Amino acid sequence: MPLYEYFCEPCNGVFEELRPMREASEPVPCPECYKDAKRIMPTSFAAFTFREGYPRRIPDDGKYYHLGKKVTKPVTSGRPNEHPEIDKPEPKKRKLKGEKQEIADMKEAAMKEALHDSSGNLVQPKEVESMVEQGRILR
Numbered sequence: 001m002p003l004y005e006y007f008c009e010p011c012n013g014v015f016e017e018l019r020p021m022r023e024a025s026e027p028v029p030c031p032e033c034y035k036d037a038k039r040i041m042p043t044s045f046a047a048f049t050f051r052e053g054y055p056r057r058i059p060d061d062g063k064y065y066h067l068g069k070k071v072t073k074p075v076t077s078g079r080p081n082e083h084p085e086i087d088k089p090e091p092k093k094r095k096l097k098g099e100k101q102e103i104a105d106m107k108e109a110a111m112k113e114a115l116h117d118s119s120g121n122l123v124q125p126k127e128v129e130s131m132v133e134q135g136r137i138l139r
């Protein structure tokens, strides 16, 4: 009997089933949820499959999917709905009090046209903060 591929929509999963050719186009119950899964053509249908318990897209490019987003690793720790590649926003760097004062001082210097960047150009007061963050002003 030939091997066919079936796609279960609720599970977003693909499974293979050995079936007689005349029954190939009929739906097969999904092994996960027992709902009818439709047959797919592996070459023309980019679907999800389960590998190591995580949905992955066919053709398999070695990537995993988490909540519909492409990630390089499955979730191994933390809360199941959080993925380090998706749910951890870059923590916003908080400026220290001293740093704020320093920027204020530099703005003052810039207003007096006394502040220069690392290549010797005059710095405008409104540019001070972003240039400090990018490390373009020698402190």
Ligand SMILES: [Zn+2]
Pocket (backbone or CB within 6 Å): 008, 009, 010, 011, 012, 013, 030, 031, 032, 033, 034, 035
């Ligand atoms: Zn299913």
